[in-house]
Amino acid sequence: MKPVLSKKSQSFKRTISPVRQIMMYADQAYLKTLGIKPENLISFAGGWVNHKAPLELQKAYKEIVSDDESMHASGGYSPTLGMLGCKEAIVKFEKHTYAVQNLEPCHIAIGASSTQLLSDLMRVLLDPDDKVLLLDPSYCNYQSQIVTATDANIIRFPVIDVDTWEYNADKRIGAFVDYIQKERPKAVLLVSPDNPTSQVLSQDFVVAAYEAVCSIGSFLVVDFAYKDMVFEEKIPEYFSWGPTDNLISIHSNSKWSRSLGRRLGWIEADESVIQALDSIQSSTILCPDTLHQMAFQRCVNEAVENNTLRPYIKKVSDDYKKAAFFTVAAIKKYTNAKFLVPQGGLFTCIDVSMDGAVFVEKALKETGVLLVPGWGFGKTLKNAVRLSFGPLVYDLQKIEEGIKRVSRLL
Numbered sequence: 001m002k003p004v005l006s007k008k009s010q011s012f013k014r015t016i017s018p019v020r021q022i023m024m025y026a027d028q029a030y031l032k033t034l035g036i037k038p039e040n041l042i043s044f045a046g047g048w049v050n051h052k053a054p055l056e057l058q059k060a061y062k063e064i065v066s067d068d069e070s071m072h073a074s075g076g077y078s079p080t081l082g083m084l085g086c087k088e089a090i091v092k093f094e095k096h097t098y099a100v101q102n103l104e105p106c107h108i109a110i111g112a113s114s115t116q117l118l119s120d121l122m123r124v125l126l127d128p129d130d131k132v133l134l135l136d137p138s139y140c141n142y143q144s145q146i147v148t149a150t151d152a153n154i155i156r157f158p159v160i161d162v163d164t165w166e167y168n169a170d171k172r173i174g175a176f177v178d179y180i181q182k183e184r185p186k187a188v189l190l191v192s193p194d195n196p197t198s199q200v201l202s203q204d205f206v207v208a209a210y211e212a213v214c215s216i217g218s219f220l221v222v223d224f225a226y227k228d229m230v231f232e233e234k235i236p237e238y239f240s241w242g243p244t245d246n247l248i249s250i251h252s253n254s255k256w257s258r259s260l261g262r263r264l265g266w267i268e269a270d271e272s273v274i275q276a277l278d279s280i281q282s283s284t285i286l287c288p289d290t291l292h293q294m295a296f297q298r299c300v301n302e303a304v305e306n307n308t309l310r311p312y313i314k315k316v317s318d319d320y321k322k323a324a325f326f327t328v329a330a331i332k333k334y335t336n337a338k339f340l341v342p343q344g345g346l347f348t349c350i351d352v353s354m355d356g357a358v359f360v361e362k363a364l365k366e367t368g369v370l371l372v373p374g375w376g377f378g379k380t381l382k383n384a385v386r387l388s389f390g391p392l393v394y395d396l397q398k399i400e401e402g403i404k405r406v407s408r409l410l
């Protein structure tokens with residue numbers, strides 16, 4: 001008799017996940033069935049960056065692998081929540097770049113990636129039937145991360161006016177606070193700069209969210225995957241907040257240092273949360289990657305010492321800002337579509353005035369341009385698509401060509 005898989009995994013297999021759908025579109029075999037030659041495809045689908053990693057990082061890896069002893073050390077397990085030297089380097093990084101207050105190594109848990117850490121954190125924070133509040137739209141992977149890790153319920157608060165296509169989080173602060181107080185979610189999960197909208201949440205919005213969660217004894221979790229990619233000179237003050245009883249932040253090396261394939265993430269939280277993560281993480285990944293921690297530690301120490309870290313981050317932000325402005329100009333030049341002006345990160349969202357999933361199929365078949373349908377990010381983006389300019393940051397002509405090609409469908 002053939003054994004059956006768990007109900008959860010079966011139901012998961014039946015539901016189309018936005019991430020799986022994106023992966024399917026990028027599959028060479030699928031493109032072939034549509035008669036698209038890979039060399040003619042312009043893809044705005046990838047949520048990844050394409051700048052060079054810091055030189056100090058490359059140097060650190062070289063030094064580690066070319067030295068017998070460090071190479072040997074990098075093959076050992078690290079402590080469950082990461083090495084002290086790497087935690088100290090994270091504290092240095094945060095203080096040097098954002099003057100983060102009240103942050104000590106005891107507030108840090110290092111993991112394999114922010115994806116893994118978020119799942120483990122949800123296990124630490126949530127009981128079955130607790131609620132997690134996400135904005136609508138919000139990062140498409142959260143839904144599956146929360147559902148696979150816990151039996152919590154996801155609730156949503158819309159921040160796009162679908163008629164005017166205005167990102168109206170600031171206008172809806174009062175309603176947001178009322179919603180938190182009425183629904184009493186155990187955790188409110190925000191991203192800033194955001195995926196998919198590339199908006200940076202305002203200080204007022206985050207302060208209001210923080211005060212609301214404090215008033216009901218819940219957690220505000222801020223995902224800072226794109227923290228180092230903000231286009232305005234003035235950065236909101238909450239980028240400098242250290243952890244408190246109610247505030248947790250999640251960080252990733254993937255984007256700022258282009259380490260998507262050499263992943264490392266960390267959580268900043270109160271010691272009680274960190275201690276609870278210790279037992280969960282020891283059963284999920286046992287410990288984070290030692291080589292990446294060693295390299296990160298060397299890289300940050302050297303780049304802070306030589307004063308190259310801040311200029312590197314500034315240059316990276318400026319390059320994506322240029323690509324963002326170029327994208328905005330091309331959308332305006334070739335279309336009359338409504339869209340969001342990016343304030344950081346890699347994306348914009350465009351109103352396509354029809355089902356975004358249908359539009360994506362049509363655009364792919366008729367123009368060889370790949371976008372991501374908006375539905376996976378929330379109901380507000382059902383008639384929209386996400387465009388990522390990250391992979392094309394140094395190929396601006398291709399961005400223009402892609403937008404020009406797809407414009408006839410808009």
Ligand SMILES: Cc1ncc(COP(=O)(O)O)c(C=O)c1O
Pocket residue numbers: 047113114115116139191194195223225251252253254260263264265
């Ligand atoms: C908002 C957000 N959080 C987290 C991640 C994943 O980060 P990591 O590579 O650290 O798992 C992504 C990746 O696209 C993201 O967009």
